Amino acid sequence: MASFHFVLSNIGTIVQRFRTIKNIQFYFYIHFFINRTPLQKRENKRIRNKIHQESKYFLFFLFFCMEYTHQFSWIIPFIPLPVPIFIGVGLLLFPTATKNLRRMWAFPSIFLLTLVMIFSIDLSIHQIENSSIYQYVWSWTINNDLSLEFGYLIDSLTSIMSILITTVGILVLIYSDSYMSHDQGYLRFFTYMSFFNTSMLGLVTSSNLIQVYLFWELVGMCSYLLIGFWFTRPIAANACQKAFVTNRVGDFGLLLGILGFYWITGSFEFRDFFQIFNNLIDKNEVNILFVTLCALLLFCGSVAKSAQFPLHVWLPDAMEGPTPISALIHAATMVAAGIFLVARLLPLFRVIPSIMSGIALIGIITVVIGATLAIAQKDIKKNLAYSTMSQLGYMMLALGMGSYRAALFHLITHAYSKALLFLGSGSIIHSMEAIVGYSPDKSQNMVLMGGLTKHAPITKTSFLIGTLSLCGIPPFACFWSKDEILNDSWLYSPIFAIIACSTAGLTAFYMFRIYLLVFEGYLNVHFQNFNGKKNSSFYSISLWGKEEKKKLKKKIHFLAFLTMNNNERTSFFRERTYSHRINRNVKSIRRLFLDSTHFGTQNIPFFYPHESDNTMLFSMLVLVLFTFFVGSIGISFSQEGIDLDILSKLLIPSIDLLHQNSKNSVDWYEFFINATFSVSIAFFGIFIASFFYKPVFSSLQNLNLFNFFQKNVPKKRISDIIINIIYDWSYNRGYLDAFFEVSLIASVRKLAKFNSFFDRQVIDGIPNGVGISSFFIGEAIKYVGGGRISSYIFFFVLIFLVICYSIYLFIESNYRT
Known part of the structure; x- marks a missing residue:
């Protein structure tokens, strides 16, 4: 009931735009229920009774459906599918009416996904009390030797993923209703999103490898459409093509691996596949090299989909899509599909030690590369994208170590925290567009931000909570899961553990760097010189050098552009964007704000960045609650009969190679010892970020350590060289894109030209x-x-x-x- 009212409460803004449509009585009821418009007492009572009666009918229908949830679970993935179907039919038959009532389609999208969430929670409760649900719906017999069965598998992994997809999906859809309200592709957006939810739910409920592959490709298609949503922008069009081609590499390997294992076992079904394969391994009746090759091909699909090294290059470019897409697809659900596939196939991988070691190795490499590439990015969304890549590496590392529970736990906590951060970044971008207009190069550039604390306090608080969670600060969600992965890494390999712990400190550094650049100090888009520094337009880049321009040019070459004066530097903005030059006097600055261009429907001037509307903030605040409390489901310590580990109950029986002979719980003393070390690393990273990125007018400049480094300029030459190397590595994306461009892409183009010549001239x-x-x-x-x-x-x-x-x-x- 609460979920239904929760959906209704976000439709009030839609209904307000349709007050003139008197014959749509349903919207009138919702508008009254939400806004409580003062009416006559009789009318109030009649409408209240009507709503109450309809609510009872809805609850009766809901309980009736839940009784048969287990028998018709295969329908659950297809519940959101009517939305894209009806939108398509409406655009074909009634295009004008469908476009005029476009805001109406947010309600069925949210409502149907809410039903899926309720059914998923019911299945999860049933999962704790009973065993898995396996049933096939129909069989497609090709010949006597080959038949494809289509069914569904509901187990603990399916339940976790279904709840994750639906909860994050609902909040993103609510957020998108306001975020995309002025976009011409509003209907297309909700069509793609609903179809993506169907594809993702179908993927996690699949009972065999062929069914997984079909929905895997549908998810990739939806990702292609959503990344290139603004296809008129060449950058977005190139980004979706890059994502599509990169994922095709992994998908081709996945298909070959599926066919290879069918050759070995003769079955696609998970329930038969694992048993047959284990029997063949026990009897030593398979070629171990061929089996390893097929398993490696299966893993290639997960490497591409979850943006693991070296097929991670598509993820930062995928941020060219709308921000809600980044929150749902490229943070919480689609990139988690690769983790889901490895977790699903872990009974297969665990009997091949070389594959498990390879998974752990790819995971730890991805952790390091993702973290190092994030430390110098200027685009806030690309910074979060590399952060996502690094955290997915932690999950892959945990699966490679055999820590099944820790991987899924971090998958859950990271999904909510990163969705909060992406939605927060969307709110930040939305507020910056009030000044710089629609220009992703400006509105997403953290160099031009700063001082947003007083302009967007709710966004600031929400973003700070998400940042602290990802840094691993208790009691937020990611602390519990990341701490468990770090502890398990010491059992697996001390070298991997040292790297993972060091990267945890690096995570705290680059996440707090984002927070300080965005919310601390002053708004740099207009107050570049307000911090009092000489010849330095962007104080937030003080990490990369000193104040004096000549010394910077000699020692740190990449600051030459940033430290030029206004006459020497090519402007970040188009010429004549504003009719007044940027001067330091307040009067001229105020005239500058008054001349800002706005792209909203209202002609209300915003002198400063502004807070987002309530619909967007509501989704962020709900994710704040998840970030606070979702970590409690996996608290792994118990004392004096108190057992809080709900996740382990859900995952019983689970494959946890590192904790096969234990109850997967520790006492309070051991927990505090482990947590103190990981939290200390996180706070050290936060301190380093504050040291370099805290505004220079803060009290931090009075520290003796700070003054010591500022006065001893000649002694910083070695550190400047090191910082230059790190900056160049990070800003140039580790040179991996350039390597692929020079080696792979250039070779493919030459081969294509040769094939074209041979085809035309010879064939x-x-x-x-x-x-x-x-x-x-x-x-x-x-x-x-x-x-x-x-x-x-x-x-x-x-x-x-x-x-x-x-x-x-x-x-x-x-x-x-």
């Missing part, structure tokens, strides 16, 4: 040459013949005699020899 040239030759020979012969029949007969007889004489000579020569 097409042979038949074309024969045709042209026949034409010219015919032209020559027709002049010789002159068109007379007697001449044709003479030439035919002559040629016949010549051929006969040649044959006679050939036979006679062979007879003599």
Whole structure:
């Protein structure tokens, strides 16, 4: 009931835009229920009774459906599907009415996904009390030896993923209703989102590898459409193509791996597949090299989908899509599909030690690369994208170590925390667009931000909570899961543990860097010189050098652009964006704000960045609650009969290779010892970020340590060189994109040009040459013949005699020899 009212409460803004439609009584009821418009007492009572009666009918229908949830679970993934179908039919049959009532379609999208969430929670409760649900719906028999069964598998992994997809999806849809309200592709957006939810739910409920592959491809198609949502922008079009091609590499490997294991086991079904394979391994009846190759091909699909090294290059470019897409697809659900697939196939991978070691190795490499590439990015969304890549590496590392529970726990906590951060970044971008207009290069550039605390306090608080969670600060969600992965890494490999712990400190550094650049100090888009520094337009880049321009040019080459004065530097903005130059006096600055261009429907000038509306803030605040409390489901310590580990109850029986002989819980003392170390690393990273990125007018400049480093400028040459190397590595994306561009892409283009030449000149040239030759020979012969029949007969007889004489000579020569 609360979920239903929760959905209704966010439809009030839609209904307000349809007050003139008197015949739509349903919207009138919702508008009254939410806004409580003062009406007459009789009318109030009548409408209240009507709503109460409809609510009872809805609850009765809901409880009736839940009774049969387990029998018809295969319908659950297809519940959101009517939205794209009806939108498509409406655009074909009633295009004008459908477009005029476009805001109406947010309600069925949210409502249907809410139903899926309720059913998923019911299945999860049933999962704790009973065993898995496995059933096939229908079978497609190709011949006597091959049949494809389509069904559903509901187990603990399915329940976790279904709840994750639906809860984050509902909040993102509510957020999107306001965020995309002025976009011309509003209907297209909700069509893609609903179809994506269907594809993702179908993926996690699949009972066999073929079904997984079908929905896997549908998820990739939706990702392609959503990344290139603004396809008129060349950057977005290139980004979706890059994501599509990169994922095709992994998908091709996944398909080959599926076919290879079908060759080995003769089954696609998970319930038969694992048992047959384990029996073959026990009897030593398989070629271990071929099995390892097929398992590696299966893992390639997860590497591409979850943006693991080296197929991670598509994820930062995928941020060209709308921010709600980044929150749902590229933070919480789609990129988690690769983690889901590895977790689903872990019974297969665990009997191949080399594959498990490879998974852990890829995970730890991704952790390090993602964290190092995030430390110098200027685009807030790309920074969060690299952060997502690093955290997915932690999950892959946990699966490679065999810590199944820790991987899924971090998958849950990270999904809510990162969705909160992405929605917060959308709110920040939305507020910056009030000043700089629609320009992702400006509105997403953290160099131009700063001082948003007083302009967007709710966004600031929400973003801070998400940042602290990702840094691993208790009691927020990611602390519990990341701490468990770090503890398990010490059991697996001390080298991996040292790298993972160091990267945890690096995570705290780059996350607090984002927070300080965005919310601390002053708004840099107009107050570049307000911090009092000489010849430095962007105080937030003070990490990369000193104040004096000449010394910076000699020692730190990449600051030459940032430290030029206004006459030397090419402007970040288009010429004549504002009618007044940026001066330091307050009067001129105020005139500048008054001349800002706005792209909203209302002509209300915003002198400063502004807070987002209530619909967007509501989704963020709900995610704040998840970030606070979702970590409690996996608290792994118990004391004196108190057991809070709900996640372990849900995952029983689970595959946890590191904790096979334990109850997967620790006492309070051991927990505090482990937590103190990880939290200390996180606070050290936060301190370093504050040291470099805290505004220079803060009290931090009075620290003796700060003054020591500022005064001893000549002694910083080595550190400047190191910082330059780190900056160049991070800003240039680790040179991996350049490497692929030079080696792979250039080679493919040369091969394509050669194939084009060979196809046109050789393959097409042979038949074309024969045709042209026949034409010219015919032209020559027709002049010789002159068109007379007697001449044709003479030439035919002559040629016949010549051929006969040649044959006679050939036979006679062979007879003599």
